[in-house]
Amino acid sequence: MTPSDKDIEWELEEGIPQFEDPFIQKYLNGREALIEQEHKKRHDATFYKSMSTVAQEACHIVSVIRNKELSQVWTKGEDWPDDELLYPGVMFTVARKRMEQTKLWKIVERMPKGSLLHAHLDAMFDLDFLIDQAFETPGIHMSAPAPLLTKQDFEIAPFSFQYSSTPSDDKESIWAKEYQASSLINIQGAAATFPNGGEDGFRKWLKGRMMLSAEHSYYHHHGVNAIWEIFQRTFPIIGSILFYEPIFRSCLRRMLGELARDGIRYVDFRTAFVFEYRQQGVDTPEKDYIEFFRVFKDEIEKFKATEEGSRFYGARMIWTTLRFFPNKEIIENMKQCIIAKQAYPDMICGFDVVGQEDKGRPLADLIPVLFWFRKVCAEEAVEIPFFFHAGECLGDGDETDENLYDAILLGTRRIGHGYSLFKHPLLIDLVKEKKILIECCPISNEILRLSSTIKHHSLPALLSRGVSVSLNNDDPAVLGTGKNGLTHDFWQVLQGLENMGLSGLATMAENSVRWSCFEDQKATEWQADIRSGIMGSGMKAKRLQEWYEDFEKFCQWVVLEFADEVED
Numbered sequence: 001m002t003p004s005d006k007d008i009e010w011e012l013e014e015g016i017p018q019f020e021d022p023f024i025q026k027y028l029n030g031r032e033a034l035i036e037q038e039h040k041k042r043h044d045a046t047f048y049k050s051m052s053t054v055a056q057e058a059c060h061i062v063s064v065i066r067n068k069e070l071s072q073v074w075t076k077g078e079d080w081p082d083d084e085l086l087y088p089g090v091m092f093t094v095a096r097k098r099m100e101q102t103k104l105w106k107i108v109e110r111m112p113k114g115s116l117l118h119a120h121l122d123a124m125f126d127l128d129f130l131i132d133q134a135f136e137t138p139g140i141h142m143s144a145p146a147p148l149l150t151k152q153d154f155e156i157a158p159f160s161f162q163y164s165s166t167p168s169d170d171k172e173s174i175w176a177k178e179y180q181a182s183s184l185i186n187i188q189g190a191a192a193t194f195p196n197g198g199e200d201g202f203r204k205w206l207k208g209r210m211m212l213s214a215e216h217s218y219y220h221h222h223g224v225n226a227i228w229e230i231f232q233r234t235f236p237i238i239g240s241i242l243f244y245e246p247i248f249r250s251c252l253r254r255m256l257g258e259l260a261r262d263g264i265r266y267v268d269f270r271t272a273f274v275f276e277y278r279q280q281g282v283d284t285p286e287k288d289y290i291e292f293f294r295v296f297k298d299e300i301e302k303f304k305a306t307e308e309g310s311r312f313y314g315a316r317m318i319w320t321t322l323r324f325f326p327n328k329e330i331i332e333n334m335k336q337c338i339i340a341k342q343a344y345p346d347m348i349c350g351f352d353v354v355g356q357e358d359k360g361r362p363l364a365d366l367i368p369v370l371f372w373f374r375k376v377c378a379e380e381a382v383e384i385p386f387f388f389h390a391g392e393c394l395g396d397g398d399e400t401d402e403n404l405y406d407a408i409l410l411g412t413r414r415i416g417h418g419y420s421l422f423k424h425p426l427l428i429d430l431v432k433e434k435k436i437l438i439e440c441c442p443i444s445n446e447i448l449r450l451s452s453t454i455k456h457h458s459l460p461a462l463l464s465r466g467v468s469v470s471l472n473n474d475d476p477a478v479l480g481t482g483k484n485g486l487t488h489d490f491w492q493v494l495q496g497l498e499n500m501g502l503s504g505l506a507t508m509a510e511n512s513v514r515w516s517c518f519e520d521q522k523a524t525e526w527q528a529d530i531r532s533g534i535m536g537s538g539m540k541a542k543r544l545q546e547w548y549e550d551f552e553k554f555c556q557w558v559v560l561e562f563a564d565e566v567e568d
């Protein structure tokens with residue numbers, strides 16, 4: 001607010017100093033220098049300093065557009081309905097539809113995002129498409145350990161799907177108490193007889209059982225364990241449809257296209273290898289995952305050969321097992337991992353344990369089996385480094401929070417989530433020293449109730465201390481993101497955090513390429529490549545160079561397309 005002449009006159013009479021006074025100016029200069037000095041510690045300080053003129057201009061334009069949208073789109077005005085909650089940084093599920101209409105979205109969508117480093121494969125497929133596949137693929141049957149009768153059954157009772165070459169007996173209904181446990185009913189029959197609206201109702205219900213709704217995510221006061229219970233129930237249902245060869249092939253092909261269109265050129269997927277995989281037309285599941293990897297590789301190669309995939313470098317898999325398993329099952333799973341790695345060395349790039357961190361076994365409890373795995377990998381001469389989830393929790397010094405110590409001590413190359421890392425000053429120094437990247441998943445953390453909005457997220461506490469981070473989408477389909485890719489997560493942090501800016505986003509995209517597991521490397525080679533970055537001589541340096549070229553072109557586009565945003 002500019003004071004009136006009368007106010008100024010009054011202030012001078014009272015002896016109140018003015019902003020123009022030299023000693024106030026001196027204070028302000030000192031203030032600015034302090035901010036600048038602190039900004040030098042930020043994660044993007046080097047990137048910011050070395051940006052081209054065009055990139056600087058693009059940064060400026062993006063910040064102008066962001067500011068305009070903060071007041072025009074994200075502040076409650078007369079145009080919005082009364083019941084709409086709107087403020088800058090509003091929670092993701094509330095903001096989602098509106099964010100997709102903004103100029104900032106258009107810009108972020110086009111940005112070269114580098115690599116996607118933290119994404120659970122089975123939680124990424126467009127669920128409507130997956131359901132269509134289940135209906136269109138011959139032989140898909142539904143079964144359940146007990147008939148589905150009550151409201152509660154529809155909400156939480158288990159059921160699954162599988163391919164079967166034997167046509168089912170049409171007389172039985174899974175919705176009637178006469179249903180015999182586990183007998184197979186073809187999906188068309190089950191849908192047609194669905195008591196709440198036939199096939200349309202069935203499709204809607206099934207989709208609802210494979211994802212978290214906006215409603216689920218609003219109830220932050222119900223806490224983390226409650227949402228994880230719902231979240232965990234989705235995976236067996238999805239997996240039972242997805243991991244049948246023809247369905248998996250068409251879903252993967254489509255998903256790779258979505259990722260490439262979003263500016264992603266490489267993916268390190270994760271999947272929990274606890275699912276049954278069936279080849280096309282085969283009733284019995286495979287006893288190992290070699291066939292799965294054959295098809296995984298085949299579809300990636302086929303995609304790369306299309307026009308759409310011509311710039312896609314590829315994808316690999318971080319093998320994961322469930323952290324709540326007893327040792328025996330974990331060891332069996334590790335053996336399967338090594339068998340698959342020997343058959344498809346180029347497709348498996350790492351190992352991790354997943355599932356709710358608070359409820360599962362802490363890494364400290366898994367140390368003996370993890371050492372066993374290290375020993376066997378060395379004996380078999382296979383390179384399967386650790387990429388652990390750690391600190392995806394709200395604990396402060398509890399055993400889940402302490403997973404961060406073990407992840408680092410066990411030589412993890414990146415940390416999945418690291419949400420609670422901001423409480424550990426010594427570990428922050430260590431991850432910087434050891435060049436460990438944090439795979440941050442801001443929207444996932446919101447939906448799974450660690451932070452209620454981006455404003456409450458721990459990400460800025462890490463970035464301000466110069467920790468290297470990449471942004472990731474974790475489980476886009478199950479979390480209800482509605483679209484695959486990284487645009488939502490990128491948009492969310494750009495709009496929500498003042499200090500981010502295009503240079504912050506770009507630094508995280510550059511990091512994602514730098515920390516990609518493009519090829520098997522010993523720890524020393526991995527470290528050397530990360531440290532030398534674009535100055536190196538290998539595949540990583542080349543891909544980093546390509547990312548810089550893409551980013552420069554993108555900045556040119558921003559400057560051309562949105563020049564008038566800064567003129568008026």
Ligand SMILES: O=c1[nH]cnc2c1ncn2[C@@H]1O[C@H](CO)[C@@H](O)[C@H]1O
Nearest residue numbers: 120122235270271272354355356475
């Ligand atoms: O954010 C996460 N943290 C830990 N585990 C997860 C997360 N998202 C998915 N999964 C786990 O990954 C498996 C599917 O591949 C599921 O078991 C799920 O619990």
